[in-house]
Amino acid sequence: MQLTEKVRRIHRKIDEDFDQHLQLIQEYIRQPSISADGTGMKETAEKTRSFIEELGGKAQIVSTRGWPVVYGELFFDMPKTLIIYGMYDVQPVEEEKDMWIVPPFSGEIVDMQPFGKCLVSRGAINTKAPLRAFFNSCKTILEVEGKLPVNLVFVIEGEEELGSIHLPEFVEKHVKELSRANAVFFPLPAQDPKGKVVMFLGVKGIIYLELTCRGGEWGGPTKRAIHSSNAAWVESPVWRLLWALNSMRTLDGKICIEGFYENVSSPTAEEEALIVKLAETFDEETIKQEIEVLRFYRNLHGAELVRQYLCSPTINIDGITAGYTGLGTKTVLPHEAKAKVDIRLVPNMQTDEIIKKLKTHLENQGFSDIKIEIHDCYPWAQVSVEESVVQAMIKTYRLHGYEPEIWPRIGGSAPFYIFNQPPLNLPFVIGGLGHGSRAHSPNEYITVEGLRENEKSIATFLYQYASSEEQT
Amino acid sequence: MQLTEKVRRIHRKIDEDFDQHLQLIQEYIRQPSISADGTGMKETAEKTRSFIEELGGKAQIVSTRGWPVVYGELFFDMPKTLIIYGMYDVQPVEEEKDMWIVPPFSGEIVDMQPFGKCLVSRGAINTKAPLRAFFNSCKTILEVEGKLPVNLVFVIEGEEELGSIHLPEFVEKHVKELSRANAVFFPLPAQDPKGKVVMFLGVKGIIYLELTCRGGEWGGPTKRAIHSSNAAWVESPVWRLLWALNSMRTLDGKICIEGFYENVSSPTAEEEALIVKLAETFDEETIKQEIEVLRFYRNLHGAELVRQYLCSPTINIDGITAGYTGLGTKTVLPHEAKAKVDIRLVPNMQTDEIIKKLKTHLENQGFSDIKIEIHDCYPWAQVSVEESVVQAMIKTYRLHGYEPEIWPRIGGSAPFYIFNQPPLNLPFVIGGLGHGSRAHSPNEYITVEGLRENEKSIATFLYQYASSEEQT
Numbered sequence: 001m002q003l004t005e006k007v008r009r010i011h012r013k014i015d016e017d018f019d020q021h022l023q024l025i026q027e028y029i030r031q032p033s034i035s036a037d038g039t040g041m042k043e044t045a046e047k048t049r050s051f052i053e054e055l056g057g058k059a060q061i062v063s064t065r066g067w068p069v070v071y072g073e074l075f076f077d078m079p080k081t082l083i084i085y086g087m088y089d090v091q092p093v094e095e096e097k098d099m100w101i102v103p104p105f106s107g108e109i110v111d112m113q114p115f116g117k118c119l120v121s122r123g124a125i126n127t128k129a130p131l132r133a134f135f136n137s138c139k140t141i142l143e144v145e146g147k148l149p150v151n152l153v154f155v156i157e158g159e160e161e162l163g164s165i166h167l168p169e170f171v172e173k174h175v176k177e178l179s180r181a182n183a184v185f186f187p188l189p190a191q192d193p194k195g196k197v198v199m200f201l202g203v204k205g206i207i208y209l210e211l212t213c214r215g216g217e218w219g220g221p222t223k224r225a226i227h228s229s230n231a232a233w234v235e236s237p238v239w240r241l242l243w244a245l246n247s248m249r250t251l252d253g254k255i256c257i258e259g260f261y262e263n264v265s266s267p268t269a270e271e272e273a274l275i276v277k278l279a280e281t282f283d284e285e286t287i288k289q290e291i292e293v294l295r296f297y298r299n300l301h302g303a304e305l306v307r308q309y310l311c312s313p314t315i316n317i318d319g320i321t322a323g324y325t326g327l328g329t330k331t332v333l334p335h336e337a338k339a340k341v342d343i344r345l346v347p348n349m350q351t352d353e354i355i356k357k358l359k360t361h362l363e364n365q366g367f368s369d370i371k372i373e374i375h376d377c378y379p380w381a382q383v384s385v386e387e388s389v390v391q392a393m394i395k396t397y398r399l400h401g402y403e404p405e406i407w408p409r410i411g412g413s414a415p416f417y418i419f420n421q422p423p424l425n426l427p428f429v430i431g432g433l434g435h436g437s438r439a440h441s442p443n444e445y446i447t448v449e450g451l452r453e454n455e456k457s458i459a460t461f462l463y464q465y466a467s468s469e470e471q472t
Numbered sequence: 473m474q475l476t477e478k479v480r481r482i483h484r485k486i487d488e489d490f491d492q493h494l495q496l497i498q499e500y501i502r503q504p505s506i507s508a509d510g511t512g513m514k515e516t517a518e519k520t521r522s523f524i525e526e527l528g529g530k531a532q533i534v535s536t537r538g539w540p541v542v543y544g545e546l547f548f549d550m551p552k553t554l555i556i557y558g559m560y561d562v563q564p565v566e567e568e569k570d571m572w573i574v575p576p577f578s579g580e581i582v583d584m585q586p587f588g589k590c591l592v593s594r595g596a597i598n599t600k601a602p603l604r605a606f607f608n609s610c611k612t613i614l615e616v617e618g619k620l621p622v623n624l625v626f627v628i629e630g631e632e633e634l635g636s637i638h639l640p641e642f643v644e645k646h647v648k649e650l651s652r653a654n655a656v657f658f659p660l661p662a663q664d665p666k667g668k669v670v671m672f673l674g675v676k677g678i679i680y681l682e683l684t685c686r687g688g689e690w691g692g693p694t695k696r697a698i699h700s701s702n703a704a705w706v707e708s709p710v711w712r713l714l715w716a717l718n719s720m721r722t723l724d725g726k727i728c729i730e731g732f733y734e735n736v737s738s739p740t741a742e743e744e745a746l747i748v749k750l751a752e753t754f755d756e757e758t759i760k761q762e763i764e765v766l767r768f769y770r771n772l773h774g775a776e777l778v779r780q781y782l783c784s785p786t787i788n789i790d791g792i793t794a795g796y797t798g799l800g801t802k803t804v805l806p807h808e809a810k811a812k813v814d815i816r817l818v819p820n821m822q823t824d825e826i827i828k829k830l831k832t833h834l835e836n837q838g839f840s841d842i843k844i845e846i847h848d849c850y851p852w853a854q855v856s857v858e859e860s861v862v863q864a865m866i867k868t869y870r871l872h873g874y875e876p877e878i879w880p881r882i883g884g885s886a887p888f889y890i891f892n893q894p895p896l897n898l899p900f901v902i903g904g905l906g907h908g909s910r911a912h913s914p915n916e917y918i919t920v921e922g923l924r925e926n927e928k929s930i931a932t933f934l935y936q937y938a939s940s941e942e943q944t
Contacts, residue, residue: 163801219766220765221763222764222766226765231788233772234769238792242717246715251711253707292687293694294687297705314704316703316708316803317711318801318806319802319806320792320809322792324791325812328847330791335764340802342803376801411702
């Protein structure tokens with residue numbers, strides 16, 4: 001299998017114009033767009049719309065109850081239509097400002113060993129640089145060929161970093177337009193620090209909730225922390241919350257909510273095959289170093305470890321707080337204790353089902369006074385490796401000389417269900433060449449060479465997908 | 473039983489000079505003395521020394537590794553010698569500055585309903601105003617009688633609000649001087665908001681410790697919080713700390729540390745008699761309102777409730793913290809979880825014994841990686857109601873028309889063991905008339921009339937103690 005002459009021509013043109021492409025990426029990156037506090041959101045939405053229009057597409061900024069969605073269409077009467085899902089917002093930088101080696105919105109190119117020249121910036125990998133690189137690639141195809149091999153529908157939201165709160169609302173209102181698409185593509189460079197291409201075909205669902213235990217009819221101080229000498233005759237909301245939490249999970253990690261595992265599927269034959277293959281290449285030591293842990297759960301290794309990671313639902317305590325947590329000592333019996341908890345769901349668990357089971361569990365254990373507040377809540381999403389859009393991406397990697405490591409899913413969550421579940425039921429793929437890292441952290445970066453290869457891989461992918469047999 | 477003419481004369485003189493006495497109290501109060509940050513500590517130690525010298529005593533400022541102790545002697549060749557234990561430091565005000573109705577060190581007199589004129593100030597009740605009132609009372613006795621009925625030894629520390637860290641060191645170095653005393657008196661106005669006199673004869677011991685669970689050899693992230701998707705294959709220090717804590721105590725309050733109750737004494741016959749008597753006058757509803765709770769532990773009432781409060785050791789969680797506790801959502805698997813815990817000890821539990829049992833418990837439960845850091849740690853202290861210094865105070869109250877409510881001890885802790893246990897083995901008493909409140913809180917106050925009555929009660933008490941039969 002070889003790249004076609006047409007695609008090679010496009011790649012050469014990308015090489016010729018790359019300095020200019022990089023400038024366009026830097027320009028976009030320099031425009032802050034922090035959804036958390038609103039900095040530059042309006043300007044960035046406008047800029048993003050202009051990118052679609054510059055390709056000759058129709059675009060509009062669609063209001064939601066939050067930040068708007070940039071919606072666009074670029075049709076060439078091609079048989080296949082791809083939704084380009086993207087985001088124009090980035091994470092805040094305020095807390096970490098002093099830790100950046102260059103100002104986070106300066107768009108500067110820095111030599112960073114062992115990667116060489118890198119664009120160091122908020123949005124370098126997550127995901128404004130790759131988004132602009134996608135537009136660069138399309139621009140070149142249009143310059144060389146006059147048209148794209150697929151029709152594009154753009155859905156570029158401004159609330160990804162806020163949990164895509166209003167995206168379902170947008171999709172609901174635009175089902176008709178979006179239903180013309182055959183698949184969804186989220187451009188996100190997929191190479192790890194050593195250059196290995198890592199693909200994932202699904203995400204877990206998530207229920208992020210806050211549990212609050214306050215003094216009340218059952219006992220405990222009701223208004224404020226009181227002197228801890230009262231612990232002899234007044235109950236504690238802290239002990240109570242701890243007991244409620246511990247009633248949900250054994251020390252060894254088994255979840256004790258009645259019926260919690262009822263809908264957990266065993267890995268499918270396809271998933272199992274991917275897991276076994278993946279276990280051969282997946283580098284346990286590198287991951288341990290990256291997340292700075294000395295051992296994995298139950299000392300698992302290989303396929304067993306991968307299976308545990310991908311196929312287990314979890315209950316995690318993201319944060320817990322009560323009483324006095326400053327320096328030194330203060331003797332108080334707190335009136336309130338809070339825990340932030342995330343529950344990750346695997347196929348075929350349902351969000352509603354699990355919330356109901358959690359509530360029933362707390363009631364059965366006598367903790368019906370504990371308040372449950374649901375923050376984020378959305379289901380898992382999953383595509384088959386056989387989907388033509390996935391196969392097109394795999395072939396793209398191979399044409400560029402990479403054998404991807406394919407994960408049936410990742411442990412994290414993202415709202416791909418919005419496209420993947422009814423009413424749209426669309427397959428999706430995430431990827432592209434290039435390496436970047438430190439999303440949500442200081443000195444977020446992407447390599448300059450990675451951006452160049454990314455643009456080329458996008459072109460390859462669009463032609464691969466255009467020429468693929470549609471799965472029925 | 474009536475006040476002697478001598479004491480009445482002293483009381484009349486206190487009335488005559490009270491305006492001037494109040495000014496002296498205000499002056500002392502206006503000198504800040506915050507041991508937490510050092511504000512005015514040197515000046516206040518000097519001022520306190522001058523009070524002893526003005527009475528004709530010998531005084532010195534004795535260095536410790538922390539704030540100095542003001543030590544003084546005022547001997548009249550009397551058969552009895554009393555240690556006046558006091559403190560010249562106060563709590564900080566910074567955090568609560570905006571909540572004061574007058575500046576916290578202005579020493580202003582404010583009309584506060586239903587109490588009438590009050591001195592509103594940091595140190596108003598805890599305890600600079602009562603300390604200066606004690607000196608005022610002695611001053612008057614000297615003016616009227618030329619001598620005091622007892623010898624006094626002053627131990628006035630500057631670290632009470634820091635847990636009296638260096639007081640044991642001071643006492644150890646001054647055993648010879650202090651051994652001349654027959655008893656210890658801590659001046660602290662004892663009337664509740666309704667005017668009832670409440671006495672307590674002992675305090676619980678305390679072990680204040682911090683438990684820290686961090687990722688390590690056993691699992692968990694070791695350096696920083698990681699993405700919570702890793703919860704499927706990485707253990708959590710938060711769950712681990714919760715399990716360790718819950719292994720120590722049932723939801724119902726029973727402590728599960730092996731041998732924890734081994735040395736817990738049943739109430740003595742004297743304590744039991746006091747509890748039964750106390751249960752008749754003690755006002756459950758007022759206490760519930762004061763601490764804003766709707767019910768007590770196990771819905772106990774009367775003597776049973778009092779017994780539970782006074783005779784139960786406790787493990788309380790003063791504070792707990794891990795991970796993300798800000799607004800909204802952040803999905804992290806924390807690398808560290810911390811809990812501040814206080815254990816209250818009743819007779820005859822020993823601090824060393826309990827620390828050892830706690831450590832053994834954590835080891836036996838497999839939590840030997842959890843770090844235990846001991847902050848405060850000191851034993852309970854207890855005197856008998858039969859002690860002559862206690863009887864002198866009870867008689868004082870009765871002579872002033874009050875029948876005290878006597879508690880064998882309080883639920884809180886204070887380092888009276890320093891005087892009460894070997895090598896000194898001295899009985900102690902805490903008290904005096906007057907009402908004040910809001911120690912450690914904004915708008916700490918003491919009533920002006922209470923200060924006047926306090927000064928009179930001090931004079932009565934010194935003569936009562938002087939004339940009492942010493943218990944042998």
